Amino acid sequence: MSQAPAPELGAILAAACRRAGLSADGAQLLSAGENHVYRLAGGAIARVSKPGQGQAAAREVFLGSWLNSNGVRAVRPYAALEVEQPVVVDGNPVTFWHDLGEHQPGTPREVAAALKQLHSLPVPGEMVAPVAPFVRLEERITAAAWLADGDRAWLLARLEELQEAWTGRPRGLPDSVIHGDAWAGNVVGTAEGVTFLDLERCTIGPPEWDLTSTACRVTSYSTLSAADYDDYCDAYGLDVTRWDGFDLFRDIRELRVTCYAVYRAQLDPTLRSLAATRVACLRGLNGPRPWHWEPLG
Missing domain, CATH: 3.90.1200.10 (Aminoglycoside phosphotransferase (APH), C-terminal lobe)
Structure with a gap:
């Protein structure tokens, strides 16, 4: 899947990116399910969660850092941000991650x-x-x-x-x-x-x-x-x-x-x-x- 953000989420993604010091221009939708995941220019991935999931999103950010610091490879929270994560827009928590690049399912x-x-x-x-x-x-x-x-x-x-x-x-x-x-x-x-x-x-x-x-x-x-x-x-x-x-x-x-x-x-x-x-x-x-x-x- 690779397409532009859904209209109802485009404004949320754009607002979160502005607050984080990133750009949503050219964002591509990678997956849509429990969360909507987008690839941004510059090597960042944005994950837009449903309202009410702020605590879960904060836990994911903590765990991404904690796992990597304990020797277990996991997605890494995007470091070069101007605000703490998650960024909450209209109740939707948005988190930002480093792009893994090419990857395939594990054996x-x-x-x-x-x-x-x-x-x-x-x-x-x-x-x-x-x-x-x-x-x-x-x-x-x-x-x-x-x-x-x-x-x-x-x-x-x-x-x-x-x-x-x-x-x-x-x-x-x-x-x-x-x-x-x-x-x-x-x-x-x-x-x-x-x-x-x-x-x-x-x-x-x-x-x-x-x-x-x-x-x-x-x-x-x-x-x-x-x-x-x-x-x-x-x-x-x-x-x-x-x-x-x-x-x-x-x-x-x-x-x-x-x-x-x-x-x-x-x-x-x-x-x-x-x-x-x-x-x-x-x-x-x-x-x-x-x-x-x-x-x-």
């Missing part, structure tokens, strides 16, 4: 090795919240007017069931710094080495939560081969699917992915058949795992 071995390093860090004493696996799920389900009533009721009941199970979840590895959304698109290969992107979900929690993201690519979605998963487990030193809490973590991950599809489909009707397929799979209407899910794009 399973690279993702696992990066996570092993991340999980070994000492826990910082500030700015990091405990993992919140159910954040925004209820809102996404209830806001999806296109969903059939039966599907909405099932998703809400499933959410309640998993929330209750989470409170009594099995304990595994000691809690650590975790990325929270550690798939290959967020752990990428760059000229400088493997680098973590998208620190929005970086929190304190069970390392197994990170490991389950890749395991689901084998057990749930069939997007990773058994050989590649063996590589992943070898690099980390653990196969999370053998842990007695895996089924719960897998089920929550599947619900999160499905609710994201439901949210995207509310905004883009062309995605509704893909989102409906995900809901049907969770409801047991499309046979056993692993399922085949087309990417949302």
